[in-house]
Amino acid sequence: MSKLWGGRFTGKTDPIMERFNNSLDVDRVMWSADIAGSVAYATSLEAAGVLSAAEAGQIREGLGKVREEWASGAFVVKEGDEDIHTANERRLTELIGAVGGKVHTGRSRNDQVVTDLRLHLRSVCAELATELAGLVTLAAKRATAEVDLLMPGYTHLQSAQPVRWSHWMLAHAQAWRRDHGRLVQAAERMNECPLGSGALAGNPFGVERESLASALGFARPTASGDGRGVNASSLANSMDAVSDRDFVVELSGWATLLMAHLSRFAEEQESSRRGSREADIIVFSTQEFGFVKCGDSYSTGSSLMPQKKNPDAAELLRGKAGGGREPGHRAPPAPCRGQANRVLGHHTALLAMIKGLPLTYNKDLQEDKQALGAASTPRSQCTALFDSLDTVQAALKITSGVLATLQPAAARMRGAQQLPLPLLPAVRGARSPLELRTGALNSFMLATDLSEYLVRKGVPFRETHHVAGRAVQPAERSCKGRRVAAVHETQHGAHQVQLAEERSCALTELSVADLQSLHPLFGDDVLAVWDFDASVERRDSIGGVSKRRVLEQADALAAWADAA
Ligand code: ARG
Numbered sequence: 001m002s003k004l005w006g007g008r009f010t011g012k013t014d015p016i017m018e019r020f021n022n023s024l025d026v027d028r029v030m031w032s033a034d035i036a037g038s039v040a041y042a043t044s045l046e047a048a049g050v051l052s053a054a055e056a057g058q059i060r061e062g063l064g065k066v067r068e069e070w071a072s073g074a075f076v077v078k079e080g081d082e083d084i085h086t087a088n089e090r091r092l093t094e095l096i097g098a099v100g101g102k103v104h105t106g107r108s109r110n111d112q113v114v115t116d117l118r119l120h121l122r123s124v125c126a127e128l129a130t131e132l133a134g135l136v137t138l139a140a141k142r143a144t145a146e147v148d149l150l151m152p153g154y155t156h157l158q159s160a161q162p163v164r165w166s167h168w169m170l171a172h173a174q175a176w177r178r179d180h181g182r183l184v185q186a187a188e189r190m191n192e193c194p195l196g197s198g199a200l201a202g203n204p205f206g207v208e209r210e211s212l213a214s215a216l217g218f219a220r221p222t223a224s225g226d227g228r229g230v231n232a233s234s235l236a237n238s239m240d241a242v243s244d245r246d247f248v249v250e251l252s253g254w255a256t257l258l259m260a261h262l263s264r265f266a267e268e269q270e271s272s273r274r275g276s277r278e279a280d281i282i283v284f285s286t287q288e289f290g291f292v293k294c295g296d297s298y299s300t301g302s303s304l305m306p307q308k309k310n311p312d313a314a315e316l317l318r319g320k321a322g323g324g325r326e327p328g329h330r331a332p333p334a335p336c337r338g339q340a341n342r343v344l345g346h347h348t349a350l351l352a353m354i355k356g357l358p359l360t361y362n363k364d365l366q367e368d369k370q371a372l373g374a375a376s377t378p379r380s381q382c383t384a385l386f387d388s389l390d391t392v393q394a395a396l397k398i399t400s401g402v403l404a405t406l407q408p409a410a411a412r413m414r415g416a417q418q419l420p421l422p423l424l425p426a427v428r429g430a431r432s433p434l435e436l437r438t439g440a441l442n443s444f445m446l447a448t449d450l451s452e453y454l455v456r457k458g459v460p461f462r463e464t465h466h467v468a469g470r471a472v473q474p475a476e477r478s479c480k481g482r483r484v485a486a487v488h489e490t491q492h493g494a495h496q497v498q499l500a501e502e503r504s505c506a507l508t509e510l511s512v513a514d515l516q517s518l519h520p521l522f523g524d525d526v527l528a529v530w531d532f533d534a535s536v537e538r539r540d541s542i543g544g545v546s547k548r549r550v551l552e553q554a555d556a557l558a559a560w561a562d563a564a
Helices: 015-021 024-047 053-072 084-096 098-102 109-145 165-190 209-215 238-243 246-267 312-319 342-355 383-405 425-430 443-456 461-479 512-518 524-529 532-538 547-563
Strands: 150-155 158-164 484-490 493-499
Touching: 024 053, 024 084, 024 109, 024 209, 053 084, 053 098, 084 098, 084 109, 109 165, 109 238, 109 246, 109 383, 109 547, 150 165, 150 532, 158 165, 158 443, 158 532, 165 246, 165 547, 246 312, 246 342, 246 383, 312 383, 342 383, 443 461, 443 524, 443 532, 461 512, 512 524, 524 532
Parallel strands: none
Antiparallel strands: 150 158, 484 493
16 A cells, blocks of 8 residues: 655555554544544635635545544554544545545645644543533532531641531542633643644645634634734744644643542542441541442452452542543553553653654654553554543543542541530430540540630630640540649649549540649630530631531532533
8 A cells, every 4th residue: 555655765664664653543533633624624725726616525525424434433444544644535535536635735744633633632621621520510519418527637647627528528629620720721722723834834825724723613823822912823833833742741731630639539538348338438438437438339349358349449540540541442441550650651751752852743743652552552642641631531430430429427437426525414324435436536626626715715825725735635645544643834833634544535524623724714614615516617717617618618619610
């Protein structure tokens, strides 16, 4: 089969070179964009008087048939089809004869491939944006419905202060919202048309780049978007147009950051609950935390340990690959457990690929530096990006599924122990000490509130912080079942705190007298501090964890996602 570029060649291509050079396996996904580009280009050649109306009509009709063949799966790839551009043109010429050869007048695969890529990515970005907005909607809905559930908030993964489960969920959703914004901005910058730039030096046939751009739905020809009042078309540069892959790197960088965010979400979940019918999902669903459980659909078992139900979905989100591609994509998902940082790896590879390239087009741009798949499998310039975007697409679906099926274990997050025991003697009588310690919200997380109690009585915060710290310390010691006899110095003199052996160790169980021994301004009303709900309600600043603020946030996120 003769090559479309074979004019000056007499020798045959080495079969290994043939495979090495071929990118059809990867760039065939751009078949629709390639046809759309050719249709628009034929029309602009007609407008320029290069093609007669009849010729342009024949070409458009022929391209329509090629489109149908791809769409129905009837397109037959032939030996010598080295990429999607040569394949489509070869087929067009087979269908309509020599006139098909006119479609490439003044055009190069250099301006063609980068136009196709931008067109193709435009629709991928739109899908990804929709998926991301859907994820935010899901989080907002759940947050509204589950706003009353409290859980421990962490810093350094040490329990810190009580927060709302919804606030935790929305914290992740906020990152997703910003990821959406970055995607939209990157897509806007990408939405410029390189076609008409030729191989590198421009088009000699009077092709109208402005109308070519608008026929293909681009905002303008490359690269004239950010001129700030300068005549846009004077900013365009054909050499830049064919060699620029900024937009590829930008999207890949975007994908890297999104994956980092999804990975942080996944990190907070996992499971291996022995004998459980449900799987929990990495840190929050360990037996030790037990805060969340996730449906079977996002877990797998162990080939050896019968009791296991592993949180693979969350781990794959973190390890980044997650099988990468959705069912129906060109390559089946491979087990990806070891392929951590796949998207980050692609991003690094892309940057390494472009950093030393001289202007303008270089075939390196078709090369993927990542040894993905078999060495003999050709990979295009976009393999890294395509694989990253496939991975992101799958990861977003998985995250939605995981989030939708996530079941918070309310009792584990907030067990009985956090009840204000001195205020609820009946409850105290009804539960064993063991039951009283099953929740993760513990009284020590109210130490800040205890300190703030004294602040409200006029004591300087620096001092109250120390007083509350001393209240924690003896209680902690008594936890270990040791007799505590601690003497603490305060501004007000020496106070001895003694807590009896075997006594319940919760901070909430210190008596008013105990507290008064630490500071004289503690009064009976200090018992009201032992209330997790009141604690979160006091945090009512913008973005705070009070119910009103969290509901307001969920509403705003839902409205944002609707409009996104
Ligand atoms: N398949 C090629 C690519 O993906 C098309 C451009 C080829 N251009 C060239 N001058 N060889 O980059």
